[in-house]
Amino acid sequence: MTRVFSGVKPTGHLTLGNYLGAMRRWAAVDQYRSDALFCVVDLHALTVDHDPARVRRLSRQGASLLLAAGLDPEVCTVFVQSHVDEHARLSYVLECVATDGEMRRMIQYKEKAARERERGGSVRLSLLTYPVLMAADILAYGTDEVPVGDDQTQHVELARDLAVRFNQRYGHTFVVPRATSPAVAARVMNLQEPASKMGKSDDVGPGIVYLLDEPDVVRKKIVRAVTDSGRDVVYDRAERPGLANLLEILAACTGGDPEELAGEYDSYGALKKDTAEAVVEVLRPVQERHKELCADPGYVDGVLLEGAGRARAMARPTVDAAYRAIGL
Numbered sequence: 001m002t003r004v005f006s007g008v009k010p011t012g013h014l015t016l017g018n019y020l021g022a023m024r025r026w027a028a029v030d031q032y033r034s035d036a037l038f039c040v041v042d043l044h045a046l047t048v049d050h051d052p053a054r055v056r057r058l059s060r061q062g063a064s065l066l067l068a069a070g071l072d073p074e075v076c077t078v079f080v081q082s083h084v085d086e087h088a089r090l091s092y093v094l095e096c097v098a099t100d101g102e103m104r105r106m107i108q109y110k111e112k113a114a115r116e117r118e119r120g121g122s123v124r125l126s127l128l129t130y131p132v133l134m135a136a137d138i139l140a141y142g143t144d145e146v147p148v149g150d151d152q153t154q155h156v157e158l159a160r161d162l163a164v165r166f167n168q169r170y171g172h173t174f175v176v177p178r179a180t181s182p183a184v185a186a187r188v189m190n191l192q193e194p195a196s197k198m199g200k201s202d203d204v205g206p207g208i209v210y211l212l213d214e215p216d217v218v219r220k221k222i223v224r225a226v227t228d229s230g231r232d233v234v235y236d237r238a239e240r241p242g243l244a245n246l247l248e249i250l251a252a253c254t255g256g257d258p259e260e261l262a263g264e265y266d267s268y269g270a271l272k273k274d275t276a277e278a279v280v281e282v283l284r285p286v287q288e289r290h291k292e293l294c295a296d297p298g299y300v301d302g303v304l305l306e307g308a309g310r311a312r313a314m315a316r317p318t319v320d321a322a323y324r325a326i327g328l
């Protein structure tokens with residue numbers, strides 16, 4: 001039996017990166033593993049400057065998009081993190097086994113804190129402790145596998161370290177999880193800045209394809225994607241990152257191989273056109289289903305209510321055991 005857990009943050013509109021790097025696999029494969037759980041991790045959206053009404057709206061939209069992407073609440077558990085108290089309960093206990101040094105070494109913390117300081121803002125303490133809460137999300141459910149994009153593997157490593165450390169100090173309590181990432185499109189890059197990942201929390205930009213972008217908007221963004229100075233179509237992530245990104249997106253959408261696809265094109269224009277159409281086709285059913293779900297808000301409410309109940313029942317025994325083990 002393999003327990004799977006993963007989630008999305010409602011810090012912005014979900015992107016093609018979220019979909020190709022994570023959600024698509026959750027729907028196609030991961031939800032059919034035993035007792036899989038998928039979560040909108042709304043507590044994590046409070047780690048940076050946020051607007052309460054926007055977070056609430058995006059959480060709701062995130063949940064609808066998880067369902068629209070194909071998660072079936074008859075098969076897996078779909079819920080919102082803040083509806084289940086066990087996440088925050090366990091996070092505090094894990095803060096008592098984590099160190100400030102390991103938190104400060106996290107790449108995402110360093111990047112996001114630097115960005116925040118550049119803007120003249122202050123860094124919330126929760127941004128530093130965010131990976132501990134994420135470890136709690138994972139460990140509360142006895143998770144074996146965490147299907148994520150590349151950017152999250154360091155955080156899953158931390159969850160592993162904390163599980164091992166806790167088990168050694170206080171007795172076996174947690175399953176030690178591992179991250180899994182897709183072979184292609186594990187890190188979809190920004191179409192305008194191929195050195196940075198396509199991240200939803202970044203400012204709205206022409207380099208980000210959102211799951212709810214209209215087909216013509218998708219086409220425009222992909223046609224305007226920056227490519228590199230060369231002319232030939234080759235797959236080379238280091239030297240030709242813009243082109244490699246398009247080839248990976250096309251490969252992920254069509255089930256092909258980026259290197260082989262490179263051999264089929266002799267112009268950037270044709271590659272961009274086919275990539276745009278492939279993305280439009282991949283997004284079409286998700287957008288259609290999302291529209292249906294928006295027309296039936298009671299259904300989504302019911303799914304989330306039931307999901308939270310199931311998740312709570314799964315998490316409570318492990319979190320209670322952690323409290324007992326640590327001396328509470």
Ligand code: ADP
Binds near residue numbers: 007189201
């Ligand atoms: P973000 O806020 O960066 O969009 P989340 O933390 O909500 O991301 O991520 C949800 C899932 O989507 C995670 O598994 C993450 O690894 C994955 N993901 C996010 N961005 C990308 C990307 N550009 N390429 C591939 N996977 C991604």
